[in-house]
Amino acid sequence: MTVMQKKAENPVAHLSARDIEDLGLELDAIRAQVIASRGEHDAAYIRRVIDAQRKLDLASRAVLLFSLFPPAWALGTAGLSVAKILENMEIGHNIMHGQWDWMRDPKIHSTTWEWDNASPADMWKHSHNELHHTYTNVIGKDNDLGYGIMRVDEDQRWMPFYLGQPLWNFINACLFEYGIAAYDLEIAKNWAGRKDNAEFQRQRKAVLGKIRKQMTKDYLVHPLLSGPSALTTLGANLTANLVRNLWTHSVIMCGHFPEGVQTFAKKSIEGETRGEWYLRQMLGSANISGGKLTHLMTGNLSFQIEHHLYPDLPSNRYAEIAPKVQELFERYGLTYVTGSLPRQVGSAWKKVIRLSLPNGFLANLKSARRPVRVAAPAADASGAGRPFMERIAA
Amino acid sequence: MTTVLPAYAPWRTATSALRDGAARFAQLVATPLVPADYLDLVSPLRSGAELRGRIVAVQPETLNAATVVIKPGRGWRGHVPGQYVRIGVDVEGVRQWRAYSLTSPAGRPDGCITITVKAMPDGVVSNHLVHEAQPGTIIQLDQARGEFTLQDARPDRVLFVTAGSGITPVMGMLRDRGDQLADVVVIHSAPTQEDVIFGAELRWLAATGRIRLIERHTDADGMLDVAELDELVPDLASREIWACGPTGLLDALEQHVQAAGLAGRLHTERFRPTVLVTGEGGTVTFSGSGTVVQAAGDTPLLAAGEAAGVLMPSGCRMGICFGCVVPLREGAVRDLRTGELTTAAPGDGVLIQTCVSSAAGTCDIDL
Numbered sequence: 001m002t003v004m005q006k007k008a009e010n011p012v013a014h015l016s017a018r019d020i021e022d023l024g025l026e027l028d029a030i031r032a033q034v035i036a037s038r039g040e041h042d043a044a045y046i047r048r049v050i051d052a053q054r055k056l057d058l059a060s061r062a063v064l065l066f067s068l069f070p071p072a073w074a075l076g077t078a079g080l081s082v083a084k085i086l087e088n089m090e091i092g093h094n095i096m097h098g099q100w101d102w103m104r105d106p107k108i109h110s111t112t113w114e115w116d117n118a119s120p121a122d123m124w125k126h127s128h129n130e131l132h133h134t135y136t137n138v139i140g141k142d143n144d145l146g147y148g149i150m151r152v153d154e155d156q157r158w159m160p161f162y163l164g165q166p167l168w169n170f171i172n173a174c175l176f177e178y179g180i181a182a183y184d185l186e187i188a189k190n191w192a193g194r195k196d197n198a199e200f201q202r203q204r205k206a207v208l209g210k211i212r213k214q215m216t217k218d219y220l221v222h223p224l225l226s227g228p229s230a231l232t233t234l235g236a237n238l239t240a241n242l243v244r245n246l247w248t249h250s251v252i253m254c255g256h257f258p259e260g261v262q263t264f265a266k267k268s269i270e271g272e273t274r275g276e277w278y279l280r281q282m283l284g285s286a287n288i289s290g291g292k293l294t295h296l297m298t299g300n301l302s303f304q305i306e307h308h309l310y311p312d313l314p315s316n317r318y319a320e321i322a323p324k325v326q327e328l329f330e331r332y333g334l335t336y337v338t339g340s341l342p343r344q345v346g347s348a349w350k351k352v353i354r355l356s357l358p359n360g361f362l363a364n365l366k367s368a369r370r371p372v373r374v375a376a377p378a379a380d381a382s383g384a385g386r387p388f389m390e391r392i393a394a
Numbered sequence: 395m396t397t398v399l400p401a402y403a404p405w406r407t408a409t410s411a412l413r414d415g416a417a418r419f420a421q422l423v424a425t426p427l428v429p430a431d432y433l434d435l436v437s438p439l440r441s442g443a444e445l446r447g448r449i450v451a452v453q454p455e456t457l458n459a460a461t462v463v464i465k466p467g468r469g470w471r472g473h474v475p476g477q478y479v480r481i482g483v484d485v486e487g488v489r490q491w492r493a494y495s496l497t498s499p500a501g502r503p504d505g506c507i508t509i510t511v512k513a514m515p516d517g518v519v520s521n522h523l524v525h526e527a528q529p530g531t532i533i534q535l536d537q538a539r540g541e542f543t544l545q546d547a548r549p550d551r552v553l554f555v556t557a558g559s560g561i562t563p564v565m566g567m568l569r570d571r572g573d574q575l576a577d578v579v580v581i582h583s584a585p586t587q588e589d590v591i592f593g594a595e596l597r598w599l600a601a602t603g604r605i606r607l608i609e610r611h612t613d614a615d616g617m618l619d620v621a622e623l624d625e626l627v628p629d630l631a632s633r634e635i636w637a638c639g640p641t642g643l644l645d646a647l648e649q650h651v652q653a654a655g656l657a658g659r660l661h662t663e664r665f666r667p668t669v670l671v672t673g674e675g676g677t678v679t680f681s682g683s684g685t686v687v688q689a690a691g692d693t694p695l696l697a698a699g700e701a702a703g704v705l706m707p708s709g710c711r712m713g714i715c716f717g718c719v720v721p722l723r724e725g726a727v728r729d730l731r732t733g734e735l736t737t738a739a740p741g742d743g744v745l746i747q748t749c750v751s752s753a754a755g756t757c758d759i760d761l
Contacts, residue, residue: 038487039486039487040484040486040487041487042487043484043487043488044487051435054427054431054432054435055435058432098703101703101705102487102488102703103484103487103488103489104488104489104490104700104705104706105484105489106705107431109705110683111682111683111705112705114426114427115426116426210426213422213425213426214425214426216422216425217422217423217425221419221422221423222423225423
């Protein structure tokens with residue numbers, strides 16, 4: 001049993017060890033139901049999405065051959081942006097998670113898929129599937145928490161460098177695919193001399209090779225094929241990549257950064273049981289509410305909670321199990337963090353801005369101006385946002 | 395000393411250079427996919443594509459058997475009747491590979507091939523093909539393989555001994571070369587008259603004098619005893635024999651023919667593996683995908699890998715087609731048919747058939 005059940009203020013204080021294991025069994029049962037009913041319908045879904053994405057990609061690039069004509073530019077750029085987003089989110093991310101491996105189709109398999117992104121598939125799979133999904137929101141273990149360049153939790157120590165993090169975050173959003181590649185390369189770890197150099201050189205070569213191919217296609221071959229429309233096609237491809245980067249960055253920020261999402265201390269996961277692992281995924285993720293289109297365009301990461309509970313179940317099934325998962329949250333007295341895309345993006349950005357300053361800085365500022373209300377808001381600011389596990393284990 | 399260059403050489407070099415250049419260019423455009431991924435959207439059966447086929451028709455043969463007519467892709471290299479083909483069919487969304495005998499003659503005018511499938515109890519693929527498969531569906535194909543053919547032999551006298559779906563490769567031979575074989579006897583066993591696959595066609599061949607047909611309806615008459623053969627076919631000793639059917643029949647036939655000193659005359663095709671032993675089981679690591687499973691001693695490595703989501707190549711699932719062969723990097727496996735133990739030390743990469751091998755200790759498989 002970990003310490004998390006012992007603390008009165010923490011959000012799972014009311015759960016006994018037995019409750020947590022029961023919760024785990026209920027979640028296992030939901031998983032088993034989906035696996036037992038996986039079939040032709042699901043296979044047809046992913047093939048349909050891939051088919052549509054490829055046709056949209058081809059059609060958009062064909063339209064862009066005439067991008068000198070402004071309506072063609074607008075149409076082609078919009079189409080290509082959507083195609084790139086679909087390719088990265090609903091298709092690439094999910095296939096590389098092994099969500100479709102059960103089909104045994106070598107063309108749609110986590111071990112063979114390569115995606116339209118600067119980071120090579122095998123490197124991304126390691127840092128994302130193995131590190132992020134295993135150590136979700138564990139401070140010091142899950143590098144997705146702030147990507148090593150940002151402070152996204154009160155318990156990450158503040159340094160003056162973080163003053164600039166709203167800017168770092170914006171730059172990272174614009175160049176997100178390169179940010180991911182740099183992050184998968186573990187550049188910071190290499191600088192610190194904690195990475196095997198031969199391995200790093202091999203990976204660096206792989207990343208540069210991938211980037212070269214991606215750039216040759218988008219910024220050289222496709223523009224050249226456009227003849228007189230070369231420059232406008234170049235601009236269209238830059239725009240589509242920028243749109244894709246901003247979109248994916250926003251969606252991914254919504255997964256773990258919004259207010260209400262919990263973080264965990266390194267020690268708290270020692271000897272973690274299956275039930276506790278599930279509980280950490282439940283509390284460490286946030287959903288985005290919306291319609292079918294939102295779910296498709298976010299690669300069903302709008303069901304981030306369900307995705308983190310079951311990273312390898314087909315994405316088209318998350319919508320169906322979400323009500324069951326939500327019912328479990330209610331029954332076990334837990335908070336299902338969800339909100340619209342603008343709200344969650346706003347919440348995540350607010351956190352990035354707030355935490356660029358030392359803890360309680362804004363509250364102190366306020367209290368200095370309005371000394372009458374010192375007690376309540378100050379306690380609130382330092383209490384609500386603080387992760388329960390971190391405090392306990394510290 | 396002079397060397398005469400063929401006049402067309404520069405032209406050929408130029409075209410092949412052009413072709414290579416075009417292929418490289420297409421790759422630049424298609425990255426991170428390959429050009430084939432886009433071409434497959436419109437033309438999955440084109441020349442140069444991975445070999446596939448389209449189901450043209452599914453024709454019932456008996457209550458639980460059907461002939462599937464397939465239009466193979468441009469890469470199909472043809473077959474010799476008697477051979478089998480591996481096909482990959484998606485059943486409930488899962489790609490399943492099986493091997494079936496080809497029942498069409500070589501070189502049909504419409505370019506189609508046929509397989510004839512009997513739905514087995516619990517047969518995932520056979521039931522799907524007989525009862526569910528729809529014309530228009532694209533399936534995966536491999537080239538035809540197998541040694542169970544008439545080859546170039548033109549024996550004067552032929553005996554075919556078949557049972558159940560064992561008639562399928564033989565039907566391919568009869569349709570292809572029936573006219574060229576002077577004296578053919580077919581002994582075929584099936585539970586009832588209605589269960590005889592190709593019953594009408596066989597009886598017609600018999601009625602027109604092309605073959606002598608001995609139908610054995612085992613529900614009424616009991617199983618064929620090979621001892622009866624000498625009586626049923628008095629000139630057995632002068633015949634070349636091809637046999638296909640259940641293990642029991644083939645084993646008995648082999649013994650009988652050997653006792654008669656005719657071992658070289660018998661050609662057999664087996665549809666099921668004979669499981670003799672089980673391995674010890676063990677931890678199996680599929681090092682390419684980083685998957686680790688505990689495999690039981692009676693579970694073929696193929697099944698263990700598939701259950702864990704590893705992309706296992708597969709085919710007949712009975713140890714004859716070698717479609718499932720992968721390197722064993724390290725460890726020990728046991729052949730479920732013979733009990734033979736195969737071991738590999740690091741660097742060996744011993745090729746094993748996963749469909750008939752089980753773990754006999756810790757194994758590391760290169761997949």
